[in-house]
Amino acid sequence: MRKRVTVDGRRRTVDESRSTVHRQPSTVSNWWQNYFDAGYLREYEPLFNLEEDRHQVARLIEILGLPARARVLDCPCGQGRHAHLLAEAGFDVDGLDLSTTLLARARARGTGRTLRYRRGDMRRLPARWTGRYDAVLNLFTSFGFFDDPRDDERVIAEFARVLRPGGVLVWHGGDRDGVMAKFVSRDWWTTSDGTMVAQVRSFDPLTGFLTVESNWRGPHGHEDRVHRIRLYTPSRLAELMRSAGLIVEQAFDGFTDAPVTRRTSEMLLVARKEPNRRR
Numbered sequence: 001m002r003k004r005v006t007v008d009g010r011r012r013t014v015d016e017s018r019s020t021v022h023r024q025p026s027t028v029s030n031w032w033q034n035y036f037d038a039g040y041l042r043e044y045e046p047l048f049n050l051e052e053d054r055h056q057v058a059r060l061i062e063i064l065g066l067p068a069r070a071r072v073l074d075c076p077c078g079q080g081r082h083a084h085l086l087a088e089a090g091f092d093v094d095g096l097d098l099s100t101t102l103l104a105r106a107r108a109r110g111t112g113r114t115l116r117y118r119r120g121d122m123r124r125l126p127a128r129w130t131g132r133y134d135a136v137l138n139l140f141t142s143f144g145f146f147d148d149p150r151d152d153e154r155v156i157a158e159f160a161r162v163l164r165p166g167g168v169l170v171w172h173g174g175d176r177d178g179v180m181a182k183f184v185s186r187d188w189w190t191t192s193d194g195t196m197v198a199q200v201r202s203f204d205p206l207t208g209f210l211t212v213e214s215n216w217r218g219p220h221g222h223e224d225r226v227h228r229i230r231l232y233t234p235s236r237l238a239e240l241m242r243s244a245g246l247i248v249e250q251a252f253d254g255f256t257d258a259p260v261t262r263r264t265s266e267m268l269l270v271a272r273k274e275p276n277r278r279r
């Protein structure tokens with residue numbers, strides 16, 4: 001049965017007879033509290049594969065140049081795709097994330113003496129972690145979620161606090177300059193179970209929010225969801241980091257060894273905590 005519904009203030013037609021699941025999009029504010037569930041894993045499934053995870057972790061190890069048993073925090077760690085490979089490579093790893101669904105997936109890959117997961121909010125890391133880590137990783141656009149940009153500053157300050165003096169933050173995510181240079185307003189793909197995912201993207205230059213409306217239709221029903229991310233330029237992010245005592249030393253085009261350019265859509269920044277900085 002086809003039915004007219006209102007989604008995000010717009011009238012749309014849905015075929016109810018074909019649906020087993022239909023969730024209205026949650027409000028955009030605080031979307032990050034519920035978005036990272038099984039639906040997120042399904043939506044981005046083509047981006048998650050072990051070979052690519054291994055490639056990224058190999059590059060991280062090359063960048064960090066840390067000895068075995070060095071302490072690494074993967075925050076947020078999601079389903080643990082980098083954390084478990086880093087532990088396998090000989091590091092002592094903590095993974096922190098807010099999503100119980102993704103943490104359960106991470107734990108299902110294995111935990112142990114050198115691989116621990118915990119639930120938490122990246123704006124408030126545990127007090128006893130001060131100065132604990134040789135490296136903190138913030139990967140796959142896990143930043144810019146909050147309504148208030150001061151929360152983004154808080155996250156950077158927390159990363160700086162838990163790093164030892166001289167420790168390194170690796171930040172990987174969307175680069176506002178590059179995303180604007182080749183803006184993709186519509187995109188679509190099909191996942192392995194035949195689910196068709198379509199995304200419509202819009203950008204607000206004043207807030208810096210990239211809003212992504214996703215609609216997927218497939219054998220498990222259909223769903224409309226929305227999320228948004230505040231995009232930063234490399235220079236603005238470097239300023240934020242500097243204010244927290246983290247000095248950007250290198251800036252790459254994603255996980256390659258090429259330098260960031262004005263057309264880089266995913267940047268990877270390497271910032272070191274000032275050696276004489278205590279907190």
Ligand SMILES: C[S@@+](CC[C@H](N)C(=O)[O-])C[C@H]1O[C@@H](n2cnc3c(N)ncnc32)[C@H](O)[C@@H]1O
Pocket residue numbers: 032033036075076077078079080081082096097098099102120121122123138139140141142145
């Ligand atoms: C795009 S995913 C990336 C996860 C992981 N770094 C990866 O590469 O797969 C973003 C993650 O941020 C987590 N997250 C969202 N809000 C959070 C918060 N306030 N504190 C901690 N984690 C949060 C989500 O649960 C999700 O796992």
